[in-house]
Amino acid sequence: MSRSILAASRVHPIWQAGPIRVESPDEDAFTLSVGALSLLAPQFRPAGARRLHRLHLVGAYAAESDWAFSEALGIPHLEVRHHPLTSQGLWGALAAAAHDDAPAGREAVVTAEVAAAGREGRPERQAGAAGFLLGPEAGLAVLRHGYRGTTPGRGPSMKGAVLEWLEAVGVSAPGAGLEVVFGTDELAGRWQSVWEEVAPVAAVTSPWYAAEPATEASMLRAASGLWELARRLRTSQSGLIAEVHAGRIGYAGFRLDGPVRWRGQWGPLPPGEVLPTSTSSERKADLGALSQGAYVPHPRYLENLPSRWRLEAERCGHCDTLTFPIAGRCSVCGRSDGLRREPLARDGLEVQAVTTIASGAQPTEFDPVVAAAGSYDVLIAGLGASVRGTFQVTDAAPGQVRIGDRVRLALRRLYPMEGEWRYGLKAVPDRNPPAPSSTTRRRRPSEAPRGRRASLRGRGAATARRRPAAR
Amino acid sequence: MERALASVDRGLDPERVEELYLATLGFSGWQLGNSSAIAVEELGRPGLPSVRVENACASGGYALRMAVDAVASGRRDLVLVVGVEKMTDVSNARRRYWLGVSGDTEWERLAGLTFAGVYGLMAARYAAEYGPVREALSEVAVKNHANGALNPNAHFQKGVSREQATNAPTVAAPLGLYDCCPVSDGAAALLVAAPSVAHEYTDSPVYVVGSGAGSDALAIQARASMTRIDASRRAADEAFRRAPFDRKQVQLLEVHDCFTIAELLALEDLGMTPRGTAGRLTLSGATRIGGRLPVNPDGGLKAKGHPIGATGVSQAYEVFLQLRGQAGARQVGGAERALTHNVGGSGASAAVHLFSVSAT
Numbered sequence: 001m002s003r004s005i006l007a008a009s010r011v012h013p014i015w016q017a018g019p020i021r022v023e024s025p026d027e028d029a030f031t032l033s034v035g036a037l038s039l040l041a042p043q044f045r046p047a048g049a050r051r052l053h054r055l056h057l058v059g060a061y062a063a064e065s066d067w068a069f070s071e072a073l074g075i076p077h078l079e080v081r082h083h084p085l086t087s088q089g090l091w092g093a094l095a096a097a098a099h100d101d102a103p104a105g106r107e108a109v110v111t112a113e114v115a116a117a118g119r120e121g122r123p124e125r126q127a128g129a130a131g132f133l134l135g136p137e138a139g140l141a142v143l144r145h146g147y148r149g150t151t152p153g154r155g156p157s158m159k160g161a162v163l164e165w166l167e168a169v170g171v172s173a174p175g176a177g178l179e180v181v182f183g184t185d186e187l188a189g190r191w192q193s194v195w196e197e198v199a200p201v202a203a204v205t206s207p208w209y210a211a212e213p214a215t216e217a218s219m220l221r222a223a224s225g226l227w228e229l230a231r232r233l234r235t236s237q238s239g240l241i242a243e244v245h246a247g248r249i250g251y252a253g254f255r256l257d258g259p260v261r262w263r264g265q266w267g268p269l270p271p272g273e274v275l276p277t278s279t280s281s282e283r284k285a286d287l288g289a290l291s292q293g294a295y296v297p298h299p300r301y302l303e304n305l306p307s308r309w310r311l312e313a314e315r316c317g318h319c320d321t322l323t324f325p326i327a328g329r330c331s332v333c334g335r336s337d338g339l340r341r342e343p344l345a346r347d348g349l350e351v352q353a354v355t356t357i358a359s360g361a362q363p364t365e366f367d368p369v370v371a372a373a374g375s376y377d378v379l380i381a382g383l384g385a386s387v388r389g390t391f392q393v394t395d396a397a398p399g400q401v402r403i404g405d406r407v408r409l410a411l412r413r414l415y416p417m418e419g420e421w422r423y424g425l426k427a428v429p430d431r432n433p434p435a436p437s438s439t440t441r442r443r444r445p446s447e448a449p450r451g452r453r454a455s456l457r458g459r460g461a462a463t464a465r466r467r468p469a470a471r
Numbered sequence: 472m473e474r475a476l477a478s479v480d481r482g483l484d485p486e487r488v489e490e491l492y493l494a495t496l497g498f499s500g501w502q503l504g505n506s507s508a509i510a511v512e513e514l515g516r517p518g519l520p521s522v523r524v525e526n527a528c529a530s531g532g533y534a535l536r537m538a539v540d541a542v543a544s545g546r547r548d549l550v551l552v553v554g555v556e557k558m559t560d561v562s563n564a565r566r567r568y569w570l571g572v573s574g575d576t577e578w579e580r581l582a583g584l585t586f587a588g589v590y591g592l593m594a595a596r597y598a599a600e601y602g603p604v605r606e607a608l609s610e611v612a613v614k615n616h617a618n619g620a621l622n623p624n625a626h627f628q629k630g631v632s633r634e635q636a637t638n639a640p641t642v643a644a645p646l647g648l649y650d651c652c653p654v655s656d657g658a659a660a661l662l663v664a665a666p667s668v669a670h671e672y673t674d675s676p677v678y679v680v681g682s683g684a685g686s687d688a689l690a691i692q693a694r695a696s697m698t699r700i701d702a703s704r705r706a707a708d709e710a711f712r713r714a715p716f717d718r719k720q721v722q723l724l725e726v727h728d729c730f731t732i733a734e735l736l737a738l739e740d741l742g743m744t745p746r747g748t749a750g751r752l753t754l755s756g757a758t759r760i761g762g763r764l765p766v767n768p769d770g771g772l773k774a775k776g777h778p779i780g781a782t783g784v785s786q787a788y789e790v791f792l793q794l795r796g797q798a799g800a801r802q803v804g805g806a807e808r809a810l811t812h813n814v815g816g817s818g819a820s821a822a823v824h825l826f827s828v829s830a831t
Contacts, residue, residue, distance in 0.1 A: 295576070296576060296577055296581070300577070304577060308581075325577075325578070331693075352596060352599075352697070353592040353593070353595045353596035353599070353697055354592070354595055355584075355588050355591030355592045355594075355595055355643045355644050355645075355646075356591075356641060356643065356644035357583055357584070357587075357588050357591075357643050358640065358641045358642055358643065358644075360567075360642065361585060361587040361588060361642045361643045362567075362583055362585070363567065363568070363571050363580055363583060363584070363585055364564050364567050364568050366583045367564075369583065375641075376583060378582050378583050378584050378588055378592070379592075380592055380596075380691070380692055380697065387692075388692040388693075389578070389692055390578050390579050390582045390584065390690065390691075390692045391582050392582045392583045399644070403595065403596070403599045404599075414581055422581075424581055424582075
């Protein structure tokens with residue numbers, strides 16, 4: 001059993017807001033979070049000692065999250081706790097997850113946010129999610145954390161603040177090895193001088209959020225700081241996150257007790273990778289609207305979720321036939337006893353047929369997709385040897401997918417119906433199809449320069465943005 | 472209905488009609504329930520037993536099948552089959568909604584497909600399995616538009632060129648605008664009579680000598696193959712089982728070409744040509760009027776139009792004209808044995824009928 005904290009994160013500058021209506025792509029806090037947690041999924045099981053038994057949600061999640069995560073992850077009776085959408089909320093959730101008496105298994109913290117970013121006059125949107133797996137054997141200990149506002153002009157002195165933070169992580173006489181992630185939106189140069197004076201040996205870095213374009217997303221800033229810190233920490237080392245932002249001061253101290261394993265990537269998309277613009281409407285009026293057609297009654301929608309969200313099929317115990325979607329009986333011999341649920345692989349799926357739906361050929365409920373992207377692809381992919389599924393393509397320009405290509409499936413928004421979003425799996429072109437297991441290459445550990453003082457607004461930010469972290 | 476009754480060679484007293492089968496999807500939702508009651512009212516026979524037959528785009532073929540069964544069983548001597556759909560008097564958005572209601576809702580529709588998309592997938596897969604198909608698809612459009620130009624009742628009465636068809640704007644790749652049937656209004660009616668009474672009305676009846684139907688999974692992801700419509704094969708097998716002639720003796724086909732790829736699939740599914748060869752057959756000119764095996768001389772769904780409930784009934788109407796030598800400019804010379812093929816959804820249901828100028 002690995003002793004580890006695992007983190008999965010991603011940040012996408014997902015769409016240009018500009019003069020267009022406020023519309024979102026087919027990702028929201030829920031789908032982003034499921035995406036992040038699914039990267040952690042190999043590390044927990046629906047049952048047994050490594051069972052995930054509690055999920056801490058940090059951010060603004062719809063009410064149906066209380067059951068939807070349980071359904072999407074395939075973990076019955078998953079306990080859900082909500083935490084506020086602030087840095088403090090994230091640190092508090094981590095502390096709760098790391099310190100809770102959790103004999104039943106593991107706890108995960110997930111946060112996601114879709115927020116405005118970018119320079120004035122050139123607004124962008126950014127979205128991201130980070131998942132952290134904790135529990136009895138978690139590698140990350142939360143030492144202390146605090147967060148407070150300051151009356152304008154009456155905050156603590158900069159030097160006093162730094163000393164207070166150092167004390168919080170038990171470093172009274174600053175020595176070598178302290179990793180610090182510090183972010184500020186004011187007086188960066190003066191803060192840098194104070195750090196150099198008070199803690200000359202500490203490695204202070206400023207993650208991407210301190211760089212332009214600044215993001216308004218407080219959770220993305222907080223999660224990115226944590227990502228950066230945990231990526232730099234070595235076993236038995238302490239670390240500190242501090243931020244001074246919009247008149248608020250916050251800090252959290254961490255200690256790494258075990259090796260950290262990483263999944264995913266944090267930072268803007270690599271050059272050349274383009275995510276589509278809006279693919280569904282977020283306007284409140286649309287949420288209330290009755291979609292014309294594709295009417296699947298809510299109870300039926302819920303009944304379908306094992307197949308629609310988790311790609312579960314049924315294996316017949318009598319004739320070994322695989323039936324997808326699940327139907328409660330074997331599609332060949334018709335027997336309803338002896339059926340076994342079997343989750344199908346969700347990546348490396350081969351495209352068997354694909355079409356591009358041009359404007360006018362879409363069902364009305366997908367009008368927003370066509371309005372935003374002009375057209376979209378729909379494909380049929382093989383799910384294992386004997387069954388197929390039909391999926392809309394996302395995260396790719398229309399007309400790019402070919403028969404024989406490989407895709408993976410991701411949970412996304414479909415369309416609003418009767419006041420809530422309906423979700424389902426969509427196909428994402430697999431740019432790096434999995435190699436045969438015997439030849440799978442392991443990414444080398446990140447070779448970030450260590451212990452080096454980076455400019456608060458400079459190089460540290462740049463490296464954190466570009467380097468995929470995998471350790 | 473009026474024209475059908477008035478067209479009877481020796482005249483017909485409407486009071487002699489014993490039952491009415493109305494094929495309609497109920498497009499637009501107007502009078503979705505009990506629409507057959509309106510049909511008998513219009514007929515002026517409000518007391519007549521009637522029922523609406525709904526099997527998506529195959530409603531007409533199934534209504535004919537039920538009428539044939541009613542007569543063949545001896546229960547009725549004279550039955551009226553009416554197919555109708557009014558599709559153009561609703562808004563664009565509502566029309567697009569209704570165009571998808573017969574497809575698989577839970578998987579295909581939620582992936583963003585209507586029928587154009589489903590047939591687009593089948594065409595893409597067909598090309599992957601059997602090689603380039605674009606030219607053959609265009610040829611189906613060219614031929615059916617040319618035939619439609621000879622049919623005064625066709626929606627489109629204008630030919631298109633191979634280039635126009637090939638370079639048309641995409642609807643659902645690889646299908647373009649000329650690969651898709653239009654949205655049409657239309658109606659058709661047939662009188663189905665027992666052979667024992669048919670000669671009271673005409674000296675040259677057309678006999679229904681085979682009737683078959685079949686079904687399959689609604690979503691193509693669940694079917695055995697994406698390049699076959701097994702429902703059609705099953706329907707044809709049943710129709711030919713007791714028919715007085717075999718596939719080789721068919722002289723004329725009316726097939727369900729809602730999209731051009733569907734005509735190619737139909738020729739293979741019905742056993743008229745081996746798998747993967749329908750394109751070649753079409754490009755050879757064999758399926759034109761005057762060819763070895765004329766297909767859709769009335770223009771097919773592609774050019775005549777596809778008023779959903781009317782389609783299957785109108786196919787039989789065309790065959791009736793052709794076998795009686797009354798098809799005018801589009802007459803297939805010497806046609807005595809014909810087949811109609813009507814598909815519902817993207818192949819979830821199919822009805823096949825065989826017709827002959829002689830009872831045996």
